[in-house]
Amino acid sequence: MNSDERRFEVLRAIVADYVSTKEPVGSKALVDRHNLGVSSATVRNDMAALEEDGFIVQPHTSAGRVPTDKGYRLFVDRLHEVKPLTEAERRAIHKFLEGALDLDDVMRRSVRLLAQLTQQVAVVQYPTLTRSTVRHVEVVTITPARLMLVLITNTGRVDQRMVDLGDVITDDDVARLRNVLNSAMAEKRLADASAAVAELPDQAPSELRDALIRVCSVLIESLVEHPEERMLLGGTPNLTRNVADFPNSLRQVLEALEEQVVVLKLLAAARDSGTVRVSIGMENEAKEMQTTSVISTGYGSDGMVLGGLGVVGPTRMDYPGTMAAVRAVAAYVGEILVGR
Secondary structure, three states: HHHHHHHHHHHHHHHHHHHHOOOOOHHHHHHHHOOOOOOHHHHHHHHHHHOOOOEOHHHOOOOOEOOHHHHHHHHHOOOOOOOOOHHHHHHHHHHHHHHOOOOHHHHHHHHHHHHHHHHOOEEEEOHHHOOOEEEEEEEEEEOOOEEEEHHHHHHHHOEEEEOOOOOOOOOOHHHHHHHHHHHHHHEHHHHHHHHHHHHHHHHHHHHHHHHHHHHHHHHHHHHHOOOOOOOEEOOOHHHHOOOOHOOOOHHHHHHHHHHHHHHHHHHHHHHOHHHHHHHHHHHHOOOOHHHEEEEEEEEEOOOOOEEEEEEEEEOOOOOOHHHHHHHHHHHHHHHHHHHH
């Protein structure tokens, strides 16, 4: 191999050892642990070249070297193949997620599973409502003057709202309401369904108009995005096990995760790219996240991306394994939601 290839092999060995041991890596350890096929002197020279180019750094005078953000980026960009999950791991993921009862359960299980697989903080975004379509609207009589509306989307999201009519309504009129609503909304994107619902009272028979006005105003509220409901976090304690990876910045990272807006922006970038996206250290726009790496992707099916998921952890992480876990969980979440 030429000198560039050899130096990359040295960098890859440094990344592997540092991720595994949490300790700066010296040339003697590299020669002892890895079959690099060159002398200790050559390894030292390669490490000096890598340091000069900004791929590794010496944190203390007498210590070995650790990768920089630039070094991790080169390592990730040169990953020819993401480490595949074992067949047993794939079966376990599928079985765990397949047992979910509803959308909320799918989201909770996904975030817990991803945190367990990666030992990092997992983030799962709820399916974006604007990309969802209405599957069905159910109208249930609670009392003669009170109804419950149940809006079900193609992603399995269920939104229940109560409507006080101010007057009694017959069972026949409830059935008519149900038919009118489903005729107007079924299979439409939520934005289109909202526009269709807004026009219904003007088209309704006089005896249904008052009821429809109240029902439609509640439905339109259900069809609007609720950003505060769009994300789940899991495995936050995993960050605290690696305090040394966040010198003087762990609190800032935790606060950024609490705010959610920063993470949602990162998920949106990955969701729109259509690939597993790795954002390392200073590549993160938010200052609070510049000691972390974020590995994320979108989930969905048939070319439609419904939301994003990923993990947040220190830059010193198992990139191949974490990327494989993120990709696998996203694939199964997409299959399960679209299949519902």
